[in-house]
Every structure is written in structure tokens, then in C-alpha cells.
Amino acid sequence: MTSDDQSSAGPRRSAAFRIAAVVARPSLNLLMGKDWQRMERLPSGGYIVVANHVTELDPLAVAHAVYMGGNTPHFLAKDSLFKIPVLGAALRGLKQIPVIRDQRESHKSLTVAQEVLDEGGAIIIYPEGTLTRDPDLWPMRSKTGAARLALTTGAPIVPITHWGVQDFLPPYAKAPRPLPRKKYRLNVGETVDLDDLRDQPLGRHVLAEATERIEDALTSGVAELRDEEAPDHIWDRALRQRVPRRQVHPDE
Structure with a gap:
């Protein structure tokens, strides 16, 4: 578990970032307990975060961890x-x-x-493009934007998964449920290995392969946090059902 005083040295933060942190951090600490795992996996330089998306409060929870890990979230x-x-x-x-x-x-x-x-900043991307539509809140099929950005810039991709934020603010809820006080878990996964794809032409197959690796990393991370087996199929938003995992993505 990581506490707020364990942030490491990172890029210089602007006054705007420091002001935002002064407001957001105490509020988040008051509203929810947290259990951050494997924070040491966060790189020291610039990187891309991919995260699962369950509720509208996810961005603050993930940005909080990134900020306290010594980076600036974007x-x-x-x-x-x-x-x-x-x-x-x-x-x-x-x-x-x-x-x-x-x-x-x-x-x-x-x-x-x-x-x-x-x-040295961190770019946070939700590859699913919106809150998951999976009935059981598993990560659904991703779009290729995160993979494209990583392969174009050469930046590493770090999966950050979380579970429990939805207990405080359920998906599409109009009001939070603060009592009893909730606690969420967050895990930093291993960097997604794209080394074998970086020197290849940025075509459909390469983007599909990179995106599938991102999907697998997010699903595995959520499964670990939930202590459950992930489903064999993945939710396809366009088809409104789970489909076999394959290297075909809707935005290609």
C-alpha cells in the first residue's frame, strides 16, 4: 500500500498542477480509502497509462496515483x-x-x-473509449488509439487497473454513496511489451496486435483485483455481446 507522502522525485510541476492537487488530494483521501499496489512499476520518465473504465470518478482515482507516483497526469x-x-x-x-x-x-x-x-509527463488513456458496457464490468474491446500513440511516440505503455471506485459512485449514477466509507484497490501492471512491433510499418495488423495486448493486460489486472477468472470472451460494444478475442477491432 502506498500513502500520499511516498511520491518520488519527478518532473517539475506547474502552479496549475499544484493548485489542482491541493484541492483534489484531500477530497479524494476523505471520500475513499485506497490500496495502491506495485507503485514501484511506474516509470521515472514519460509514459502512457491505459486504464479500465467503470465509473465517471475513475480519472481522478488514476490521476491521484500517477501524481503521487511522482508524475504529472494528462x-x-x-x-x-x-x-x-x-x-x-x-x-x-x-x-x-x-x-x-x-x-x-x-x-x-x-x-x-x-x-x-x-x-516526463504521463498521458492517461481509456482504450475502451467510454465506460464499459460489459454487464459484469469487465474491460471491453479497446480502440486502437492508445496503441497508435505508443507506437508513434515510442513511449512505454503502463496498465493501471482498479476495482471498488464503483462502490462509491456506480456507473451512470447521479449521486455518490459515501456511507459506509468505501475503499478501492489499484494495481500498476507490467509495461506492455511492444518492442517487436515498434520497427514494423504502422498497419492494421500491428495496431490490432498491440491493442489486443493492451486488452489482455487490463483484463488480467482487473481479474487479479477481483480475485476472479476473467471471461473467455470480451464485450464488443458494437455487437452488444461478448465475442471471441481476436485481432479485429471496430475502428480499423
């Missing part, structure tokens, strides 16, 4: 949010990453992501 956000006066300034101050849909401008997102990684 998320992908719609570029339209950066155009809102106050919110946009806050996002830029925290150096969050705009997701630009226009193909002519999409390279700007990659530029910011690369800057974050070069500065």
Missing part, C-alpha cells in the same frame, strides 16, 4: 473545450491534450502529446 480532451474562455485556460495550464478531429490539424495533438512525454 488527459485527452475535445479541442472545442479549449475554446471556452475559463475552462480552456485551465486545460492549457494543466497541459491537457486537445483531440483534433480535422485530419489537416490532427498533427497538433501529436505534437502536444510528444511534448508532454518529453517533459
